[in-house]
Amino acid sequence: MDTHAVRTFVAVAEAGQFSAAAAELDVSQQAVSKRVAALEKDLGVALFVRTPRGADLTVDGQAFLPHARDLLRAAERAAASVRPGGQALRVDVISRRIAPARLLADFHRAHPGPPLEVVRLFDIRAAIEAVRDGVVDASFRAITRPARQLPAGIATVRVLDEPVQLLTGPAHPLAGQGSLTPAQLAGLPIWMPALDPGTEWTAFYEDLAAAFGLSLDVTGPDFGTRPLLDVIAASPDLASLVGEQTHLVWPADWDLRRIPLRDPVPVYPHSLIWRRDNPHPALRALREHLAANRLDDTSQNIWVPEWARR
Amino acid sequence: MDTHAVRTFVAVAEAGQFSAAAAELDVSQQAVSKRVAALEKDLGVALFVRTPRGADLTVDGQAFLPHARDLLRAAERAAASVRPGGQALRVDVISRRIAPARLLADFHRAHPGPPLEVVRLFDIRAAIEAVRDGVVDASFRAITRPARQLPAGIATVRVLDEPVQLLTGPAHPLAGQGSLTPAQLAGLPIWMPALDPGTEWTAFYEDLAAAFGLSLDVTGPDFGTRPLLDVIAASPDLASLVGEQTHLVWPADWDLRRIPLRDPVPVYPHSLIWRRDNPHPALRALREHLAANRLDDTSQNIWVPEWARR
DNA sequence: GCGCGTCACAACGGGCCGTTGTGCCGCTAG
DNA sequence: CTAGCGGCACAACGGCCCGTTGTGACGCGC
Numbered sequence: 001m002d003t004h005a006v007r008t009f010v011a012v013a014e015a016g017q018f019s020a021a022a023a024e025l026d027v028s029q030q031a032v033s034k035r036v037a038a039l040e041k042d043l044g045v046a047l048f049v050r051t052p053r054g055a056d057l058t059v060d061g062q063a064f065l066p067h068a069r070d071l072l073r074a075a076e077r078a079a080a081s082v083r084p085g086g087q088a089l090r091v092d093v094i095s096r097r098i099a100p101a102r103l104l105a106d107f108h109r110a111h112p113g114p115p116l117e118v119v120r121l122f123d124i125r126a127a128i129e130a131v132r133d134g135v136v137d138a139s140f141r142a143i144t145r146p147a148r149q150l151p152a153g154i155a156t157v158r159v160l161d162e163p164v165q166l167l168t169g170p171a172h173p174l175a176g177q178g179s180l181t182p183a184q185l186a187g188l189p190i191w192m193p194a195l196d197p198g199t200e201w202t203a204f205y206e207d208l209a210a211a212f213g214l215s216l217d218v219t220g221p222d223f224g225t226r227p228l229l230d231v232i233a234a235s236p237d238l239a240s241l242v243g244e245q246t247h248l249v250w251p252a253d254w255d256l257r258r259i260p261l262r263d264p265v266p267v268y269p270h271s272l273i274w275r276r277d278n279p280h281p282a283l284r285a286l287r288e289h290l291a292a293n294r295l296d297d298t299s300q301n302i303w304v305p306e307w308a309r310r
Numbered sequence: 311m312d313t314h315a316v317r318t319f320v321a322v323a324e325a326g327q328f329s330a331a332a333a334e335l336d337v338s339q340q341a342v343s344k345r346v347a348a349l350e351k352d353l354g355v356a357l358f359v360r361t362p363r364g365a366d367l368t369v370d371g372q373a374f375l376p377h378a379r380d381l382l383r384a385a386e387r388a389a390a391s392v393r394p395g396g397q398a399l400r401v402d403v404i405s406r407r408i409a410p411a412r413l414l415a416d417f418h419r420a421h422p423g424p425p426l427e428v429v430r431l432f433d434i435r436a437a438i439e440a441v442r443d444g445v446v447d448a449s450f451r452a453i454t455r456p457a458r459q460l461p462a463g464i465a466t467v468r469v470l471d472e473p474v475q476l477l478t479g480p481a482h483p484l485a486g487q488g489s490l491t492p493a494q495l496a497g498l499p500i501w502m503p504a505l506d507p508g509t510e511w512t513a514f515y516e517d518l519a520a521a522f523g524l525s526l527d528v529t530g531p532d533f534g535t536r537p538l539l540d541v542i543a544a545s546p547d548l549a550s551l552v553g554e555q556t557h558l559v560w561p562a563d564w565d566l567r568r569i570p571l572r573d574p575v576p577v578y579p580h581s582l583i584w585r586r587d588n589p590h591p592a593l594r595a596l597r598e599h600l601a602a603n604r605l606d607d608t609s610q611n612i613w614v615p616e617w618a619r620r
Numbered sequence: 621g622c623g624c625g626t627c628a629c630a631a632c633g634g635g636c637c638g639t640t641g642t643g644c645c646g647c648t649a650g
Numbered sequence: 651c652t653a654g655c656g657g658c659a660c661a662a663c664g665g666c667c668c669g670t671t672g673t674g675a676c677g678c679g680c
Contacts, residue, residue: 001385002312018658031638033658038636045392050658052646059445060392062429063400067388074384075311078377082355082370090373119372135369328627341669343627348667362626362677 003075005039006068008032009047013065017054081117088115089282092127092139094201095120097225099162099245100140100270107289114282123199128154131273137283139273144200144307155276159290161267161302163244163260164208170255171236179260182303186213191238193218193228201268205241207305208266229256243268264303313385315349316378318342319357323375327364391427398425399592402437402449404511405430407535409472409555410450410580417599424592433509438464441583447593449583454510454617465586469600471577471612473554474518476569481546489570492613496523501548503528503538511578515551517615518576539566553578574613 011021012032022029040047047061057065080086093100096118108116119136121127127139132151143156150156166185168175174188190209195202195218202218209216217238225248232240233254242248242258250256272290274283321331322342332339350357357371367375390396403410406428418426429446431437437449442461453466460466476495478485484498500519505512505528512528519526527548535558542550543564552558552568560566582600584593 001389002314004312006388017656019656028639029658030640030660033660034637037659043389043392044394047392052657054657059400059402059429059431059440063391063398063427064388067384067391071381071384071388074377074381078316078374078381079311079353081373081377082353082357084354088373090369092369117373119369121369130369327625329625338670339627340629340671343629344668347628360627364626 001039001042003072005035005042006071008035009039009061010065010068010072012036012048012055013057013061013068015054016056020054081115088117089138089280089286090117090119090136091286092119092121092130092136092141094140095246097247098243099160099268102245102247103140103160103290103293106293107286110289111282111285114285116282123196123201127273131275134275134278137274137278137280138286140270141273142200142204142269142308143271143273144203146307153276154273156271156273157287157290158269158271159294160270161304162270164241164266164268165244165261166239166257166259167232167242167248168239168257168259169233169235170257171234172239172257173237174239174259175257177259179262181263182208182212182214182261182266185261187215189215189217189238191217191228191232191235191240193223203307204268204305207307208241208303211303211305229254232256262301264301266303269304269308311349311352313382315345315352316381318345319349319371320375320378320382322346322358322365323367323371323378325364326366330364387425391425398427399448399590399596400427400429400446401596402429402431402440402446402451404450405556407557408553409470409578412555412557413450413470413600413603416603417596420599421592421595424595426592433506433511437583441585444585444588447584447588447590448596450580451583452510452514452579452618453581453583454513456617463586464583466581466583467597467600468579468581469604470580471614472580474551474571474576474578475554476549476567476571477542477552477558478549478567478569479543479545480565480567481544482549482567483547484549484569485567487569489572491573492518492522492524492571492576495571497525499525499527499548501527501538501542501545501550504535513617514578514615517617518551518613521613521615539564542566572610574611576613579614579618 008021008025011025012018015021015024018032018036019029022032025032036047043060043064045060046058047064048055049058081088091104093104095101101118104116104118121130121136121139124141124144127136127141128151130136131139131154140159143150143158147156166174166180174180174184192205195205195216205216208214228240229248229250232238233250233256244258244260248256272287274287318331318335321334322328325331325334328342328346329339332342335342346357353370353374355370356368357374358365359368391398401414403414405411411428414426414428431440431446431449434451434454437446437451438460440446441449441464450469453460453468457466476484476490484490484494502515505515515526518524538550539558539560542548543560543566554568554570558566582597584597
């Protein structure tokens with residue numbers, strides 16, 4: 001089934017006859033006849049009853065018609081999604097399961113109008129280039145360099161400080177703790193196999209480990225979150241670190257624990273990055289939405305890497 | 311853009327490399343390469359960055375992917391809508407803008423699960439044949455013959471008595487009336503150009519006209535409701551008849567009037583028709599929904615054609 | 621440096637697609 | 651009754667697109 005045939009079918013259904021549809025589509029009547037015949041053969045049912053005055057939809061044709069229109073709309077949306085200068089707002093996030101993705105989902109609920117396209121770039125460097133080049137409209141990242149080292153015209157604002165938590169299985173010695181200080185984790189093996197070297201998030205966790213003497217273990221390939229959770233759940237000594245808002249699901253009997261850290265609270269500093277001269281209306285709406293919905297607990301004693309201190 | 315290319319794109323995106331996708335689709339790697347290249351050319355953007363270890367989605371590719379999946383789902387639904395023995399419930403109605411269509415919309419809201427397909431057949435005769443042959447699962451029609459003349463195995467139940475109203479423009483002599491009796495309409499020109507001869511709804515209006523001495527005018531071709539409303543709105547003497555629940559919209563300044571009829575209330579008797587041995591679960595649900603939601607005012611003095619009296 | 625795995629380019633054959641030409645059918649006017 | 655007309659389908663033909671096989675370029679790892 002291809003969109004040509006479906007478009008032809010819709011044209012015939014609307015025109016009520018093959019030849020008028022052919023004129024509208026600027027092909028011969030015979031071509032329309034063949035396209036429709038091919039579609040009917042493909043679907044295995046007759047879509048029209050041919051009459052001396054045109055063509056009427058069969059019951060199957062009537063049932064198919066709205067779905068055919070859906071299909072064409074979907075094709076149009078798909079094409080529009082990559083059309084240069086498209087109206088969708090493209091935003092880069094580190095991961096679809098962590099806090100910025102939630103902020104975006106909130107924003108989309110609050111402003112359902114403009115289409116939103118969420119993409120993933122490799123790291124802060126790629127994100128800044130993409131924003132500069134207009135490939136994406138905005139990016140949620142942790143900024144590792146001072147503002148003066150950013151390309152001209154690029155603006156950033158810290159939008160969310162997300163607390164980091166310890167993730168353990170039930171057999172881990174710290175599993176029963178209601179909360180912990182980062183200092184209590186000194187020497188503890190922390191397994192984070194998904195850390196790509198050179199990225200800003202790896203820099204964050206490396207700095208965190210260095211500041212509090214954690215033993216960061218990045219060995220092993222990244223097979224995704226599910227195998228990671230599997231290992232953590234079963235291990236009596238391995239633990240991991242996750243953002244407080246990171247969306248994780250696991251079978252109930254794995255019994256994983258998320259333990260908050262306090263005094264200080266290590267927070268991952270998410271910033272929004274955008275180009276000042278980007279006129280996209282939804283970008284302004286996004287910035288206003290984020291500004292209006294900031295809910296950091298500034299009373300807390302927090303820790304961020306040295307590069308994120310002002 | 312055809313579904314083959316889109317399906318290939320999704321396969322490559324999921325597999326992460328062209329050759330694996332080729333194996334999965336059971337075509338050569340070169341064919342996959344060409345399909346993707348053609349799609350990229352068609353869209354005007356690169357969807358993948360080719361690497362020595364496979365292919366990574368570009369930002370455009372990431373944006374396109376969910377729309378591509380939508381497109382394939384739409385294609386699948388479209389194909390399923392005409393698959394013999396499909397799970398959708400097919401129901402015939404006289405018109406999409408009158409009462410039974412509303413009943414169906416209510417039912418669909420109450421039972422969003424099973425897909426519903428609304429089709430239009432010509433008249434009660436075609437509807438009974440379609441129900442008998444399994445082409446549709448049910449039909450909303452006025453039954454013009456006694457039950458014993460129906461084919462064996464066909465069941466019917468009266469589900470809605472819909473009052474008929476007078477429709478006039480503001481200049482019509484009766485425009486100011488709050489309600490009227492059918493007898494008051496005697497001799498009045500009633501224009502209903504959409505009445506196809508031989509159909510059960512034409513029989514209804516002809517019987518109504520004969521019973522109360524209306525002057526039914528069916529001249530002129532049917533150009534649709536909009537031109538009809540246009541003429542009625544501007545005419546100082548033409549009026550028309552419409553079902554109480556018929557969905558009509560017109561520009562505010564046309565100022566059309568819908569005038570209820572009383573003593574007796576002429577009602578159009580909608581029945582549901584189905585085949586007793588049709589095992590479709592949604593058909594049972596529909597019948598139960600209709601039985602539970604009957605709201606006829608039996609206290610009223612109603613009029614129906616002779617063939618609809620029990 | 622060599623082998624391996626990746627994807628792209630080239631050449632070829634078949635089939636599908638659209639075109640023109642033609643036939644059949646039902647309606648309608650004379 | 652017949653001729654004309656408007657509607658769609660079938661047939662033949664040419665071009666092009668599609669998929670295949672064969673080959674090359676490129677990066678990585680042993």
